Amino acid sequence: MVHSGGEIMNYVTVDAYRIGEFPFWFHQIWTTGLQLLIALAIVFHAVRLATIAAVAAIILTVLCSIPLAKLQHKFQTKLIGVQDGRLKDSSEALVNMKILKLYAWENHFKNVIENLRKVEYRWLSGVQLEKAYHSLLFWSTPFLVFSATFGTCYFLGVPLHANNVFTFIATFRLLQDSITSFPDVIGVFIQAKVAFARIAKFLEAPELQRANIQQNCNRERDSNSMSIKSADFTWEDKSSNPSLRNINLELRAGEKVAICGEVGSGKSTLVSAILGEVPKIEGSIKISGKISYVSQIAWIQNGTIQENILFGSAMDSERYGEILEKCSLVKDLELLPYGDLTEIGERGVNLSGGQKQRVQLARALYQNADIFLLDDPFSALDAQTATSLFNEYFLGALSEKTVLLVTHQVDFLPAFDSVLLMSDGKILQEGPYHGSVASSKEFQDLVNAHKETAESLFTQLLNSLFHAPMSFYDSTPLGRILSRVSSDLSTIDLDVPFGLIFTVSSTINACSSLLVLAVVTWQVLIVSIPMIFLSVRLQRYYFASAKELMRINATTKSSVANHLAESLAGATTIRAFQKEDRFFSKSLDLIDTNASPFFHSFAANEWLIQWIEIVSATVLSSAALCMVLLPPRTFSSGFIGMALSYGLSLNNSLVRSIQKQCEESRPSTDWPAVGKVEVEDLQVRYRPNAPLVLCGISCTFEGGHKIGIVGRTGSGKTTLTGALFCLVEPAAGKITVDVIDISTIGLHDLKSRLGIIPQDPTLFNGTVRYNLDPLSQYCDQETWEVIGKSQLQEALQEKGKGLESLDRSVIIVEHRIPTVMDCNMVLAISDGRLVEYDTPTTLMKREDSLFGQLVKE
Known part of the structure; x- marks a missing residue:
């Protein structure tokens, strides 16, 4: 970009x-x-x-x-x-x-x-x-x-x-x-x-050249829903090495196709190319029908769950209820205080990753499209929810639709008409699931790999932002924060210094002008004193209104910035659903709303100028009248002329003057040495009056053990991790690491001693080295070891040695059960409560075990 x-x-x-x-x-x-x-x-x-x-x-x-x-x-x-x-x-x-x-x-x-x-x-x-x-x-x-x-x-x-x-x-x-x-x-x-x-x-x-894609949105479709012939796509202009090469793909109406491949093989890029997000440099692409799209990282608007699902479409209650059922959202909505009318924060921060993904799926289904492009929608879901969704959503609701699904979950592949295996930007293999397994070694390696395991990773202003609790970012729209660090900071930099100078100089000029007039004709004070009192009253009256207008202007301007930030984040989804006009119209409405207080601020300013000039003219006229009525030769004509010339500048000085006035303890260096984590009666809620998300969890993670945390979507797994990193404050209970209560030490000390691979991958602007080690704490050899361990050497055309961490305590929040089977202990959570905590083998033997049920599913 x-x-x-x-x-x-x-x-x-x-x-x-x-x-x-x-x-x-x-x-x-x-x-x-x-x-x-x-x-x-x-x-x-x-x-x-x-x-x-x-x-x-x-x-x-x-x-x-x-x-x-x-x-x-x-x-x-x-x-x-x-x-x-x-x-x-x-x-x-x-x-x-x-x-x-x-x-x-x-x-x-x-x-x-x-x-x-x-x-x-x-x-x-x-x-x-x-x-x-x-x-x-x-x-x-x-x-x-x-x-x-x-x-x-x-x-x-x-x-x-x-x-x-x-x-x-x-x-x-x-x-x-x-x-x-x-x-x-x-x-x-x-x-x-x-x-x-x-x-x-x-x-x-x-501009994004979407005209290169021939799209017919008519319901009366051709026999082929999609046809791509000898197409090359590239993210970069004039690139000699296209991101996708020689893509040939035909989808019949109602056909189901899965896209598989290693990380970085071009799966998501192919979906983006079909949406017109990646420029086409060769070949042709033709689409017949309306498209619905579900992105890999869920994009949720600031608003209610219902607004996110309808996405500007009219409400059909019967169909809406069916979609909630098919997307396994009914139980989740029952747990929310206002059901589907619950306000969710910017980027959907009040929902778990799996819940956000299911809201996306419901939004896509409600649009009643012909072609569904799904970019790995099951990755954030637990096994039961994923299986239920696949059966109800994919095999049920989309049974007659054309579907292109990017997935790493090979268990679902037999249900597809065809499987595409991608590697290095090319379609390596295409055909039915069983035929692909029999004829392709690469596909067999991919399936085996997934069966064994899965992939997982301004001084006061800045201090306030960077040390604010996560609850601040959960409840404050990003646009409002960005407005503070952009336009408001610009006002402080450029306008306030000269405004202060003008305030002081104009006040001095106004006082000196009045003083000269008073020396020449003291009688003018009879008029001046009431006029000064009137000016002060006008200033206070104006200040109250102007301050409120400026506040409204700042608030409405933040709404413009917030909507822009939200639109930029979800631009691909907006274009995929062809909702550009709706978002553009909303932007214009927000700008018009902001223009009203913006205009009235200027109007109020002109009102103040008009009244102050009337006051100044009254004082000057009174002074001139007094001078005319004085006995002859009381003052020389030159002295009177000087007084009047000072009086002429009184109004400007008075206007400027009034206008501008309206404006800790630390742990030891080797902490944690053992890595023993003790959780005692932990209760967590995200807001003071919100219901508890974690309800009295107590358990102990021994040092050096691998602990798997399992549970259905929205059960509180991610919240428990957030509490360990002090992203949320406990309502009751505590967490100790090596006998030290984490609430008694500095947040920087705590977080710098713990490591985490987040649920949502994040890359910062810069080099790969900068993203791996932004603080420049490690040498090149250590960096390349980590690159090798992460299997990135092929992408970077280098080799690495690897890095072991067997002596560390590892806590894994996971939906994929095979990964958890290698852990020493398994913690199962349901509805924010600890259900069971034991070794995987012991839990598997119990008939009523939640973990056992998840394994069977």
Whole structure:
């Protein structure tokens, strides 16, 4: 992908809003120019030829600002690029926060982001410095114009009287606010120009060429549901080595085909190619019928279970109930507080891996498609649920549908019409199951391998995010967090510093203007004091409304970011179900919702300006009236002119002033030495008022033993592992490792001493070496040993020696029973309660054993 998810998030939450704000500032460009022309005409009437000096001073100021603007543009472009990198890494870390906490990598990734922030700060300093130079230049413009004009008047012999001096000064006093704010206009223009160029580059990026696939969604299908002939596919443009080569495949209507092969053989890529996600460089592909898709890693929307299953389709209660039954979801929904109307968090974090996968299967079935593409949907399910689903879902509900299933579970293969064996991006073997086993050594090796075993693996802001408990990430939408580290941080960086400067300077100017007026005519205080009181009341009234509008704006903007992050994560599923228009329409609705408080914030700001100018005009009019009523010769005309000129700038200073104001103990180094884990009456719930997920589990894992944890989907196996790593806080009970209560030691110490292979595989941006050892703690030899042990040397075209871990305590959460048979002890869980805990052999002998039932299934 040319543009990462973090960059796209920046385009939407930062760049698009900068372009949206530019029209507000754009009008100041031509209005300032028009005001300047009118002012020069008035000045010419007052000082005649000396006006040329004023024009020359203004032109000189503009010429001096050009190189500064170019530098600011350069720095702004660099700054945005660095911000993209920081947001990309921040997004990656936040999305995979559970993995970082499991491996105790929070500090490392926090340091990486802090280093990126330091680089960003250097460019930010450059941008702000150039902006400061601009401000200094334009703020000094009135002084330069006054000096040049009066000096020219002296040399040309133009008489300077109180009337023409007052006219000249008063005219430029009225222009002073427009001139001093011109650096802001230039800065906004540069930011909008950079943002527009970045968005234009994104919009000009190559589109996904789905037109290469001939798809007929008519129900009246051809005899073939799918036909692929001599096709080559590649993820990378202009690649000399295609990801899939010479693919030939024909599926008749109603045919069931399984795809098998080693890890990395191209199975998921083939499914993606059929969906149009992988560019085709050779051959043809034709599809007849509507497609439903189930991804390998479950994608769940933020919403209710019912909304996830319907996925925008109309409710058919009878059919909906049948699908829940066929997807084995009825029992799970009975355990949830509101059944299928239960709100599930972003990425479905309230559900187990198996439950999320079954919601996906129900969503696919409800769409009533003709062709079903299923990418290893049974991997997260226990044996009984998988068998039940296969019988009810695959052999029942999909009996008349065309199905292409990627699977590693060879027990189901005899039920398929045909089996594809893939290797190194090619279809190595195609044919019926028994024929494939008899004629292909590779297929036989694959089946035997699966029978024996299965595969298993900003300082305060960053500190808060990286040390926040997992419950924070479970309940807080990712878009809201990303909004904090993107647009909100940008506001703090660019707007707050100059806002503070303007607040202080405008307050001082307003006070000094009032002081000068009061010295000349103390009677003006009679009007000024009530007006000051009125201004304070207006400020408080405005502040309450403006703060709420800004809060609503931030909340609705987070919804836009959250929906975008969710759409990016499930883009393949959305395109597979052809729901792009629905998600695009929802994005527009969210943007429109956000535009309302965004617009009203500007409207409220203009309302404040209007009222403050009325207050300022009242004070100035009162001062002028008092001066007229004073006895003759009380003050000189020059002194009165100076007072009025200060009064003319009162409204601008007052507006700016009020506007801107509205803004532990440690274990020993060799801990754990034995690896003995004791669980005592452990009770866990995910939220304070939620039901218990683990209900009083007590057991002991001896050091050096292998413990298998089994149970049906949603029984609490993963929660027990999460409690061991302190991802969830126990409601009662405790866990001790080598006699030390894990709640009494630092989280980093705990997680850095324990190892885990997570249920969902995660890869970070970078090299294979970086993904294996992001903290750079191990040498090359140790790294290659692990690569060899993991059977990755073939993919990397290198060899490895291997790494033994027989002296470690190993806890395995597993659905595949053959893997658990090699363990010393087996722990069986059901509905969050410990059912049995003994050796596999002993449990197998018991007639009522849950483990024994799972083995038989």
